[in-house]
Amino acid sequence: MSVHHHDICALIERLDKLFHLEKEAYTKFLACRGAAAQQLLDLLQDLLDYDVDPATIDTRRLFKALIRLSANSKLYPRCLTLTGLKQKRLVAGGSFGDVYKGLLCDQKVAVKMMRVFKKSDIETILKEFGKEALIWRQLSHPNLLPFFGLYYFQQRLCLVSPWMENGHLRVFLEGKWYDTDYLLSLILDVALGLQYLHDKGVVHGDLKGDNIFVTSSRRACIADFGLSSIITSVSSIQFTNSSKPTQGGTVRYQAPELLQGGHSDLHSDIYAFAGVAYEILTGTPPFPDLRMDGAVINAVLAGHRPPQPKSCSGTPSLDALWNLLQNCWEKEPATRPTAAQIVQRLMHPDIRATKTQSTTDWDNLFTSRLRRHLASRRPLPSFSKFERIIYGDSY
Structure with a gap:
């Protein structure tokens, strides 16, 4: 019809x-x-x-x-529950679960598998994850990784999204050199994606380099929002990896209020964004000289922030960017800039970050077309x- x-x-x-x-x-x-x-x-x-x-x-x-x-x-x-995935091949493992590469209607996809085995555990997580999955499905933005749906594989729950050949930021940046203008574009990409989420009233909750992917056109896009809070909220689920992040985030990117037992919100996302920008500029997570997470927590609660490295200074644009990061790292959440203000400052002549242009990734109707095809x-x-x-x- x-x-x-x-x-x-x-x-x-x-x-x-x-x-x-x-x-x-x-x-x-x-x-x-x-x-x-x-x-x-x-x-x-x-x-x-x-x-x-x-x-x-x-x-x-x-x-x-x-x-x-x-x-x-x-x-x-x-x-939301998908069928028809083909050629599932294990390619990586992490604290959240295992990642498989597969095909869905000739589209290469990443299949992220939760490390739970009991049916009752899956049902518990589904109950917790339903709202987040439903929200993610409705979102569409060039700097947000599309979410295709849920899948059951080997009696375990999986999250399905497009496959990113360039991997996440940490892999993409490791051992490589990129000019400052391109790094500023990556930072702006992340800010634009975060502004879109916040405009929709969505808190990411675990913004870090591992949750920022790079598309085939070398554009940064945010992924995996809300997953960490689900993991930590389902206290009855035992994952095979024994480490459990504080309040569902990664310590080196977490705002002081989270380290003191608070909950993720728009302000804590802004703090984490500064950590991602630092990682893009330097190729390392914040506080690279501190090996233990406990030392990082003590430093942050004492009011310390990452010092300005040489790679983040020396030009007016880098100095202006560093001032912006300092504002994002403010102790008081309400004094941090909004995502929209960050975008404005990044595109201001003081910094001159430019959007990563692409016609090869996805548009606003990409996911709806694939879902209707399925x-x-x-x-x-x-x-x-x-x-x-x-x-x-x-x-």
Whole structure:
């Protein structure tokens, strides 16, 4: 069945009006449970996965409704769980789990496998991860790694995203030299991705070089937001790696308030961003001279920050950048700049960072096109079908 753009837009607009203006209907929608909730979640996600340009159609209310119903019903759209992955080959291991390389509809993908084995453990993590997975699925930005969905392999839960041949920042930078202008572009890439997340109200929670990947066009993109907080929140799950990061982050990038038991928020992301910028400039994580994490914690809580290395000085732009990093490392969270302010300062003539241009990575509709290719072409649901499910008539 051919689906016309006009029909999709009309249905989105009618649902947007229902969620915004018809309080009784929206209350009934959020109260749906079981099979009715599952149908509504599936239909809404199908609708959001059509090739609709977010610049022309506002789907924010539908997105919010999807998240709220998922949280209330403890369910998530069934299409989050993928099938059909091929040629899975182990390529790396880490504290989170193992990484496999595979194919999904001829697209090279990374399959990140959690190190849990019991079915009950997987169900626990799914309950915790449902909201984060659902949010990630709706996000689309050139500096954010797309998320395709969840997959079960060898009775373990996997997260599927595009394969990045250049690897993450630490691998990409190791033993290589890049000119300052390009390094500034990488820093701006990360800032743009973080601004997009924060504009959507999303906290990354574990920003570091290992969670920043480099695309084939050498553009930086953020990955794996929210995963560390899920791991630490599921205290009953025992991972094969015994080390457990404080509050779901990596110590060398963590703000002092996190080291004292606080929770990740937009301000702590800004602190971590400065650590990522330091790593891009120097090729090493913050505090390279301190071998033990305990020494790093003591230094940060005592008010110390990484000293300015020679590679981060000597030109007006590098000195201006270092001043920006000092602002991001402020002790008081509220005094740190916002992600939007960071982008402005990076692009200001004082620093002159430029965006990494690319036409070979992905655009705003990349993930929706792939997801629609994966799913059977179901007919576009009618508005009356949504109403019948919400009001419990014969469904």
